Amino acid sequence: MKKCFECGSEMKEHNSKTPEGVSYNYYRCHRCSNEVVDMPQLHAVAEKYRIMKRYNAKISKWGLSLGIRIPKELVKKYKLKEEKEIVIVPERRGIRLIVG
Ligand SMILES: [Zn+2]
Structure with a gap:
């Protein structure tokens, strides 16, 4: 059981x-209507967004x-450069690219 930190x-x-x-x-207090999101709940929603x-x-x-073009946003995020080698992993549900 989760207790309201207000009341x-x-x-x-x-x-x-x-x-x-x-x-x-999220959790809501039935007395004062205080609402909180705890860490596991927060991680679950962050994973859905990811x-x-x-x-x-x-x-x-x-x-x-x-060839496929890698979007600019990902180029920046993973610091990709021309001639850089990456690893292509064939998987049952698709292809995974691993950037070192
Ligand atoms: Zn309360």
């Missing part, structure tokens, strides 16, 4: 949605191989 009453877990439609849980953040890329012909 010491029992807090019950509720569910709501962010403006983006991501559902999350998964939501995806990028689309188009495959283009590059000699005899095919």
